[in-house]
Amino acid sequence: MDFSNLLPALNAVLQPAPLLGLLLGVLIGSLTGVLPGLGAVGAMAVLMPFSIALDPIAGILMLAGIYIGAQYGGSTTAILMRIPGESSSVITSFDGYAMTQRGRAGVALAISAIGSFIAGTLAVAGLMLLGPTLANVALNFSSPEFLALAFIALLVLSRITGDSFWLSFASALLGVVFATVGLNVISAVPRFTFGIQEFALGIHVTPLAVGLFGLVEIFLQLEGSEKPPRVHGVKLKELLPSRTDLRRSIAPIFRGGSVGFVFGLIPGPAAVMSTYASYTFERRVSKRKEEFGKGAVEGVAGPEAANNAASGSAMVPLLILGIPFAAPTAILLGALTLHGLSPGPALISQNPVFFWSIVLGLYFANAVLLVLNLPLIRLFTYILRTPSDILMGGVLLVTIIGTYAIRNSFFDVYVLLFMGVLGYLFAKAGIPRAPIILGFVMGGVLERSFAQTMALSGGNLAYLLNRPIVVGLGVVGILVFVLPPAVKRAARARADGRESVKRSAE
Amino acid sequence: MDRDPDRTTKEQRVGKRDVAVLVLFLFAIGYFLYALRYPAGTWSDPGLGLFPRVVGVLLAVTIVVGYLHQRFRRSGRREFASSEDTPGPRAGKWRVATVAFAVAAYVVLAQRIGYVIPAVGLVWVTLWIGRQRPWWQQLIVAVSLTAGSYVLFEMLLGIPLPTAFGA
Numbered sequence: 001m002d003f004s005n006l007l008p009a010l011n012a013v014l015q016p017a018p019l020l021g022l023l024l025g026v027l028i029g030s031l032t033g034v035l036p037g038l039g040a041v042g043a044m045a046v047l048m049p050f051s052i053a054l055d056p057i058a059g060i061l062m063l064a065g066i067y068i069g070a071q072y073g074g075s076t077t078a079i080l081m082r083i084p085g086e087s088s089s090v091i092t093s094f095d096g097y098a099m100t101q102r103g104r105a106g107v108a109l110a111i112s113a114i115g116s117f118i119a120g121t122l123a124v125a126g127l128m129l130l131g132p133t134l135a136n137v138a139l140n141f142s143s144p145e146f147l148a149l150a151f152i153a154l155l156v157l158s159r160i161t162g163d164s165f166w167l168s169f170a171s172a173l174l175g176v177v178f179a180t181v182g183l184n185v186i187s188a189v190p191r192f193t194f195g196i197q198e199f200a201l202g203i204h205v206t207p208l209a210v211g212l213f214g215l216v217e218i219f220l221q222l223e224g225s226e227k228p229p230r231v232h233g234v235k236l237k238e239l240l241p242s243r244t245d246l247r248r249s250i251a252p253i254f255r256g257g258s259v260g261f262v263f264g265l266i267p268g269p270a271a272v273m274s275t276y277a278s279y280t281f282e283r284r285v286s287k288r289k290e291e292f293g294k295g296a297v298e299g300v301a302g303p304e305a306a307n308n309a310a311s312g313s314a315m316v317p318l319l320i321l322g323i324p325f326a327a328p329t330a331i332l333l334g335a336l337t338l339h340g341l342s343p344g345p346a347l348i349s350q351n352p353v354f355f356w357s358i359v360l361g362l363y364f365a366n367a368v369l370l371v372l373n374l375p376l377i378r379l380f381t382y383i384l385r386t387p388s389d390i391l392m393g394g395v396l397l398v399t400i401i402g403t404y405a406i407r408n409s410f411f412d413v414y415v416l417l418f419m420g421v422l423g424y425l426f427a428k429a430g431i432p433r434a435p436i437i438l439g440f441v442m443g444g445v446l447e448r449s450f451a452q453t454m455a456l457s458g459g460n461l462a463y464l465l466n467r468p469i470v471v472g473l474g475v476v477g478i479l480v481f482v483l484p485p486a487v488k489r490a491a492r493a494r495a496d497g498r499e500s501v502k503r504s505a506e
Numbered sequence: 507m508d509r510d511p512d513r514t515t516k517e518q519r520v521g522k523r524d525v526a527v528l529v530l531f532l533f534a535i536g537y538f539l540y541a542l543r544y545p546a547g548t549w550s551d552p553g554l555g556l557f558p559r560v561v562g563v564l565l566a567v568t569i570v571v572g573y574l575h576q577r578f579r580r581s582g583r584r585e586f587a588s589s590e591d592t593p594g595p596r597a598g599k600w601r602v603a604t605v606a607f608a609v610a611a612y613v614v615l616a617q618r619i620g621y622v623i624p625a626v627g628l629v630w631v632t633l634w635i636g637r638q639r640p641w642w643q644q645l646i647v648a649v650s651l652t653a654g655s656y657v658l659f660e661m662l663l664g665i666p667l668p669t670a671f672g673a
Contacts, residue, residue: 166572
């Protein structure tokens with residue numbers, strides 16, 4: 001394994017601009033996670049246009065910092081107020097808030113931060129070890145493999161997002177439809193312009209992402225306009241966990257980190273799913289099952305480690321395959337494109353310093369979060385009292401300015417508004433929005449690899465069955481597609497069986 | 507007669523979904539028909555219109571199958587229902603419509619008179635519908651946020667904001 005580029009990458013990260021980008025990213029991410037509403041994806045989308053003002057390493061690290069920081073921040077409100085700032089912190093709120101009610105908020109926050117740091121470190125180590133190997137394998141990929149991978153990713157993501165596979169898949173296809181507007185990726189001939197000149201350049205990823213995530217969150221917040229809940233204060237001296245707490249947490253942290261790492265490698269909302277998996281696992285292996293839900297420190301340590309490891313390992317498919325498996329990494333792909341970078345198997349060999357800078361930057365992001373976030377808890381609790389109307393007014397301005405600034409185009413702001421309204425209607429109808437952006441960013445890959453595959457195969461799709469990697473990907477896709485519902489059904493049947501035995505015993 | 511709130515919520519959501527699905531289906535058909543304008547080429551040498559046609563058909567079929575699937579399992583429970591899809595109060599929808607209209611008005615006005623006044627108006631509308639403070643405080647906050655954003659983006663970060671008549 002060649003780590004010779006680590007030193008130049010370290011030098012690149014330790015420049016003022018990347019460090020500033022990283023610091024800004026983790027702070028904004030933490031704040032986003034702390035403040036219920038906008039969410040990591042929304043914040044990343046809103047700030048994506050501004051990331052191009054920075055150099056590529058600094059810009060991408062800022063966005064990645066937001067993603068990772070939001071996982072930390074989200075747990076703060078989950079623990080202190082039982083309001084998860086991020087959906088990946090829902091599980092943390094079960095035992096985290098119970099610990100707060102017992103006067104152990106500081107310990108819960110500290111364990112959450114330590115667990116996140118250790119798991120983040122594990123994920124970065126995994127990325128370092130797995131990245132080059134996977135890239136070598138992926139160098140054997142050509143258009144049929146990319147077509148299969150992108151299509152299976154969309155299918156699997158649709159399977160696990162929302163409550164209806166069909167509506168999620170329709171959502172993803174709608175994203176592909178949006179991607180076909182403008183210059184064709186093969187012949188560069190414009191399509192679906194409806195006589196509007198601006199459409200010839202295609203729909204820009206910024207208004208699409210910002211509209212679907214940033215603007216929709218503002219709409220949903222304004223619709224609710226809830227009063228801010230009461231915030232529990234925490235003193236610095238309360239943040240020190242006891243030796244028993246640490247001893248009880250260390251194994252769940254490593255187990256959660258491993259679970260999270262694996263989940264980050266498969267399509268879907270990895271951070272959220274990994275917390276459920278980790279919590280279920282911890283409860284199953286624990287000797288103190290009865291404490292879960294009442295303030296078990298393992299119930300905080302495992303899921304918090306899992307969501308951070310998943311955020312880190314989600315970078316593997318993005319950077320190595322060039323295919324994002326979830327909405328935050330789809331936004332990162334959009335940002336990489338804005339910077340003129342195309343992630344994929346060749347990234348490590350063609351732009352090694354960039355690749356390793358991102359890997360090292362992710363590690364530093366975890367370290368910065370550990371050092372900064374615990375002392376800043378008091379500041380976060382203060383910021384939580386910011387009136388929601390002022391916050392939303394400010395975010396709305398940033399959203400519009402960011403979208404306009406990309407191409408100095410009012411047309412993009414109209415697209416932003418359209419996507420915001422569309423996303424709001426989807427949210428009200430319970431149709432997931434995340435697949436739209438994934439379909440959109442993968443639309444170009446799908447069309448290009450579709451055309452090349454058809455040309456290669458002479459128009460015969462049976463040709464794909466002669467490609468072992470395609471067949472292998474298909475099998476993995478089928479397993480990921482079929483296994484979760486089968487496991488769920490088996491678990492439900494077992495639970496029903498147990499209930500009927502209990503009832504008959506009564 | 508009292509109605510079960512959960513049931514109402516689910517019914518409203520399903521009703522909204524039916525409308526959304528219908529609109530999506532019509533969109534898919536329209537997209538497919540529009541794609542017929544472009545040459546399809548052959549399967550081994552795809553033209554400009556082949557991929558959009560495939561996507562259009564796939565989208566339409568997915569929506570129809572999804573709709574039928576949903577109708578046959580309406581009694582099924584939702585396992586990962588998110589808080590975002592609970593129907594808000596009518597006043598909430600009015601607030602959203604007002605802000606959406608304000609954003610559109612901002613775009614129209616900003617092209618003619620530049621950034622500052624439309625931005626103050628947009629923020630003021632956002633604060634006004636929140637109804638958390640008196641009008642004069644709303645105005646002060648709107649002016650402050652606009653001034654702050656102008657200083658931050660235009661003066662410090664050098665990001666060009668809209669100017670009057672594109673000057």
